[in-house]
Amino acid sequence: MLNPDDLIAIDIHTHAEEPCGTHGDDGYDDFQAAMSEYFKSPHKHPPTVPETAAYYRAKKIGAVIFPVDAERETGFRRYNNYEMAELAAQNSDVLIPFASIDPAKGKLGAREARKLVADYGIKGFKFHPTMQGFYPNDRMAYPLYEAIAESGSIALFHTGQTGVGSGMRGGNGMRLKYSNPMYIDDVAVDFPDMKIILAHPSFPWQEEALSVATHKPNVYIDLSGWSPKYFPPILVRYVNTILQDKMLFGSDWPVITPDRWMADFEKLDIRDEVRPKVLKANARKLLGI
Known part of the structure; x- marks a missing residue:
């Protein structure tokens, strides 16, 4: 089992990817190739869950890991949550499993969420409004949120611009508008006891994200998806001050490695007492470990 005392950090944002070749002709491999080009990823193929675990084990970093279920909007078959959870359980010394369920699945998705928490130890759920094609405050998603809130799990939302579909024709159909963090303010009001993470520096809505996290006690921010050298000054200022207890290290593995992120974070003007918190x-406090 994971022992946080043995870890130098906890990466709150890593992606579980299926091995290449398992998606047939649904376009997923072309999509991944475009992602790798955008992020200048060092990986020749998306790493498997066991490969991810081995990497993080060697680095002495814990990793929250999740797939993304966006079947309805993208046509890409999802990574089976149960399979991923079983692989994470086999590597529980470093991996902390989250799941992903397209909110369009309604009550069926809510039932799956409850089972994943009760029987598979899932700690949270990843949403990507741009990939899933929904506004986070759409009441369609509320049955799923209710299941998450009742179980005491965490809801992690992609916010801001995304590398997903960047440079592809029509952005590969991805609409950025869905990922404005202000829509998640409604969710934080309607589910005040559900812990919520706003993922990434939320360009071009950074101040909206900081406002929501400052105003709502149940909202946190992860700093994944960007090299820290590109963080806007206002984000660094909030990390150092009023949101220092709500900021979380995340890399966005495999497109950004924790090595790269942590090396650039070391160069930021962050107060010594704040660094270990981030x-x-x-x-550790948010996850209850």
Whole structure:
């Protein structure tokens, strides 16, 4: 089992990817190739869950790991949550499993969420409004949120611009508008006891994200998806001050490695007492470990 005392950090944002070739002709491999080009990824193929675990084990970093279920909007077959959870359980010394369920699945999705928490140890759920094609405050998603809130799990939402579909024709059909963090303010009001993470520096809505996290006690921010050297000054200022207990290290593995992120974070003007909070302490408290 995971022992946080042995870890130098907890990465709150890593992606579970299926091995290449398992998606047939649904376009997923072309999509991944475009992603790798956009992020200048060092990986020749998306790493498997066991490969991810081995990497993080060697680095002494814990990793929250999840797939993304966006079947309705993208046509890409999802990574089976149960299979991923079983692989994470086999590597529980470093992996902390989250799941993903397209909110369009309604009560069926809510039932799956309850089972994943009760029987598979899932700690949270990843939403990607742009990939899933929905506004986070759409009441369609509320049965799923209710299941998450009742179980005491965490809801993690992609926010801001995304590399997904960037440079592809029509952005591969991805609409950025869905990922404005202000829509999640409604969710934080309607589910005040559900812990919520706003993922990524939320360009071009950074101040909206900071406002929601400052105003709502149940909302946190992860710093994944960007090299810290590109963080806007206002984000760094909030990390150092009023949101220092709600900021979380995340890399966005495999498109950004924790090595790259942590090396650039070391060069930021972050107060000495704040660094360990961002790298591990805040995540440890949020996850209850």
